[in-house]
Amino acid sequence: MVNVQVNSIVGRLSYDCDLLFKVIDIKEIDGKKTAVLYGEDFRLIADAPMDDLTIINSDERSKISREYRNLEAQSFELFQQEMELLRQRQEYEATNSYSHDFNIFQIPGRVLHIDGDPSYLQKCLDLYEKIGLTVYGVHCHEREMPNRISHLLEQYRPDILVITGHDAYSKAKGKKSDINAYRHSKYFVKTVREARKKVPHLDQLVIFAGACQSHFESLIYAGANFASSPLRVNIHALDPVYIVAKICYTPFMEQVNVWDVLRNTLTGEKGIGGVETKGVLRTGMPYKPVED
Structure with a gap:
C-alpha cells in the first residue's frame, strides 16, 4: 500500500485517476481505513478506501x-x-451615442461569498480581484451556514450571495431525488431558505448555491437564482465566480439570459442552471478624480 497521509495529493485507481484530490482525513469505517478526499479543482468531497x-x-x-x-x-x-x-x-448609451464627452463610473454591487473550503475561497477571491470586483469572503463549514447566514446578511448587506463548498451524491444512500443522499445539499438548501426569510425578492438578493453534484431542484425551489448541479456532475472550483461576474456587470434594468451566464463557466449547463435574473450594475456620471 502506498504511503498515503493527510495532505497527500492522490488519484482514485477505480476512476483511472481522472481527478486530483487532497486527503483531508483518514478514518476507520467498518473496520477498513478510509480517506476523506477534497477535489483539487472540482468542488467534490468523497470517501475512498x-x-x-x-x-x-x-x-x-x-x-x-x-x-x-x-x-x-x-x-x-x-x-x-x-x-x-x-x-x-454601456458607454455608448450613457453618453448618448458619444455625443457628450462624459466619463462614466460604475457600481457593480456588493458580493458576499460563503465557502466551505478556505483554499477554494482564496482562489475565488483572487479571480474576483482579477476581474475587478470587491467581494467579502467568509469561510464557514457547510453544516454551520444555516445558523450564520442571517447575521452575515445583516453585517454585509450584499446584492449577490454565493453559498458553496463541497458536496457529493452517494448512490448507496438513496435515489438522486432524495436530498438525504447528498453530503451537504440539505445545508445549502437550509441556508438559501434562511436567506430568503431576510430578503424574499429574487432581484433584491441574487443567490448562487451548491457544489459538485448538489441537489439542483431543491436549491432552486428554496429560492436560489442559480444552482448546481442539474445533471449531478462535478462543477469547477471557479464556476461561481463567472456567474457572479456576469450578474455584476449586467445593468440592473436588464435581464441576465441564463445561457449567457453559463457559457463562460467551465462546467456549462450540465453542472449549473438557473432562472432569469436582473443584473445589479449601476452606471453614473460624470466621473471626476478628486485632486489632492
Missing part, C-alpha cells in the same frame, strides 16, 4: 493541472472579451 488510492507525483500533477489551467485561461479570455463589448455598449 486506502487501497484505491495512489499518490500523484509532481510530474503527473503538473500535467493534469496544466489542462485545467488552460481551460481556466480560455474561460477568462472569453469573459474579458464579453465584458469589454458590454462596457463599450
